[in-house]
Amino acid sequence: MSLNLRWVGAEEIDRVAEARMLAYARARKELPQFQEYIREDVRSGPGDWLLAEREGEAVGTATHLPLTMWVRGHAVKCQGVGFVGTVRTHRRKVGNGPGVGSALMWEVVRMAKERGFVASALMPFRATYYETFGYGVLERKKLWTIPLDLVPRGEFGRIRYYRDGDFDELVKCRQRLAQRGQCDIERSAEFWKLYIKDVESGFLVVDREGDGPVRGWMAIESRHEDGLDTVQALWDFGWEDLASLKRFVYFLGSLKDQYRFASVHMPADFPLNLLLKEKQMTHRMSKNHSNAQERQYTRMQLRVLDHVKFLDGMTAPVGPKGKAVMAVHEEDGVKKFEVDVADGRITARMSSAEADVECGAADWAIVASGDVKASLAVELGMLKVNRGAAVEVLDVLAAGTPPYCREYF
Numbered sequence: 340m341s342l343n344l345r346w347v348g349a350e351e352i353d354r355v356a357e358a359r360m361l362a363y364a365r366a367r368k369e370l371p372q373f374q375e376y377i378r379e380d381v382r383s384g385p386g387d388w389l390l391a392e393r394e395g396e397a398v399g400t401a402t403h404l405p406l407t408m409w410v411r412g413h414a415v416k417c418q419g420v421g422f423v424g425t426v427r428t429h430r431r432k433v434g435n436g437p438g439v440g441s442a443l444m445w446e447v448v449r450m451a452k453e454r455g456f457v458a459s460a461l462m463p464f465r466a467t468y469y470e471t472f473g474y475g476v477l478e479r480k481k482l483w484t485i486p487l488d489l490v491p492r493g494e495f496g497r498i499r500y501y502r503d504g505d506f507d508e509l510v511k512c513r514q515r516l517a518q519r520g521q522c523d524i525e526r527s528a529e530f531w532k533l534y535i536k537d538v539e540s541g542f543l544v545v546d547r548e549g550d551g552p553v554r555g556w557m558a559i560e561s562r563h564e565d566g567l568d569t570v571q572a573l574w575d576f577g578w579e580d581l582a583s584l585k586r587f588v589y590f591l592g593s594l595k596d597q598y599r600f601a602s603v604h605m606p607a608d609f610p611l612n613l614l615l616k617e618k619q620m621t622h623r624m625s626k627n628h629s630n631a632q633e634r635q636y637t638r639m640q641l642r643v644l645d646h647v648k649f650l651d652g653m654t655a656p657v658g659p660k661g662k663a664v665m666a667v668h669e670e671d672g673v674k675k676f677e678v679d680v681a682d683g684r685i686t687a688r689m690s691s692a693e694a695d696v697e698c699g700a701a702d703w704a705i706v707a708s709g710d711v712k713a714s715l716a717v718e719l720g721m722l723k724v725n726r727g728a729a730v731e732v733l734d735v736l737a738a739g740t741p742p743y744c745r746e747y748f
Contacts, residue, residue: 346388346389379533401446411709418456458642483611485601490592554578555584669699709741709742
C-alpha cells in the first residue's frame with residue numbers, strides 16, 4: 340500500500356483537523372476544538388496543510404507556517420513546522436514502506452526549499468527524531484520558581500492590565516524585540532489578536548506609562564498544587580530593558596499575599612536570582628530557607644535551508660576579519676560556501692574550494708545560530724577541522740545575544 344502525500348486546501352480542512360485529532364487528542368470528542376483551532380490560526384492557510392494517505396484514508400498530517408525570523412540583525416524567511424503527526428493506528432507498521440512521519444518531514448523540507456525559505460524551525464516532541472532531518476537543537480531557556488517572599492519591594496506603577504488601546508503599541512514592542520533578538524520570530528497583528536483571545540483564561544498585563552510606548556508584556560495564570568498557589572507567567576513574556584523586567588518582578592512580588600510562588604520562563608543566560616533578596620541557588624536539597632529554583636530546557640530546533648541567505652547580511656563584532664569555507668553534509672549532497680567576516684558584517688557565497696571546516700546539517704544549525712561557539716563545537720566533536728584558523732572566523736557567529744524565541748508553534 341503506497342503512501343500518497345498531498346498539500347490540500349480549504350475544502351479538506353476538516354480532514355486535516357480530524358487527522359490532527361486522531362494523532363494528538365485524548366478523546367474523539369475533542370474534534371470540534373481541533374476544527375476551531377485550524378480555522379482560527381491565521382499563520383497557515385490553504386496549501387499549507389499536508390495530508391498523508393493510504394488507500395484514501397488520512398494516516399498523517401503536517402502544517403507549514405510561513406514566518407519571519409531575525410538572525411543577527413537581518414530578516415530571513417523561516418518555515419515553522421507544526422502538527423507533524425501520524426494517527427495512532429499507523430505508527431511503526433512493518434511492510435508498508437517508509438514511515439508516515441519520515442515521509443511527512445522529508446516532504447515538508449522539500450516544499451520549504453521549493454518555496455524559497457531560508458530556514459525551517461519546529462518545537463520537537465523529541466529532538467533526536469528531528470535530527471535525522473537536519474534539525475539542530477538550540478534556544479536554551481530556564482523555568483524559574485521564585486518564592487515571592489524573596490522579591491524585594493520596588494516601583495512597578497507602570498504595570499497594569501492590558502486595554503484595547505494598547506494594541507498597536509504592543510505589536511510594535513513585540514516587533515522591536517524580534518528585530519533585536521537572535522532567532523526570534525515576528526508576530527503579526529492578526530496572530531496577536533488570536534493570542535490575546537487565548538490568554539483570557541488568565542490575564543494580560545503591560546508595562547506602559549500613559550500614551551507612551553509599551554515596554555513589555557506578561558500573560559499570567561493561577562495554579563494550585565499541593566495546597567500552594569503559584570502565579571504563572573506564561574512562556575510569552577517580553578521586556579525591552581532591565582528596568583522593565585525589574586518592574587514585572589516587583590509586580591509579581593506584590594502578589595505574595597495571594598500566591599506563594601511565581602514561575603517565569605527566561606533566557607538561560609540571565610541570572611534572575613541576582614534580583615532577589617536571597618541570591619543563593621542552594622547546592623543541597625535544603626528547605627530550611629526560601630530560595631529560587633530553576634530548570635533549564637531546550638525548546639526549538641532549526642535547520643538552515645539556504646546557507647548563503649541565512650548568513651549574508653548578519654552583523655558581527657567590529658575588528659575580527661577572515662574567511663572560512665564551510666561544507667555541510669546534507670541528504671542530497673555536500674553544500675559548500677565561503678563565510679567572509681569584515682567591517683562588522685558577514686557576507687557569504689557558494690564556493691567550490693576545499694572545505695576548511697565540515698559537519699552535518701543538525702550540528703551546523705547549532706553553530707550557525709550562535710548557540711555554541713565553533714571552537715567549542717570542535718572540542719565536542721561536532722565539527723571536523725581541516726584548517727584551524729577558520730574556526731576563529733566561525734566563532735563570530737556566537738557573538739552577541741544567544742538564540743531565544745518568544746513564539747510557539
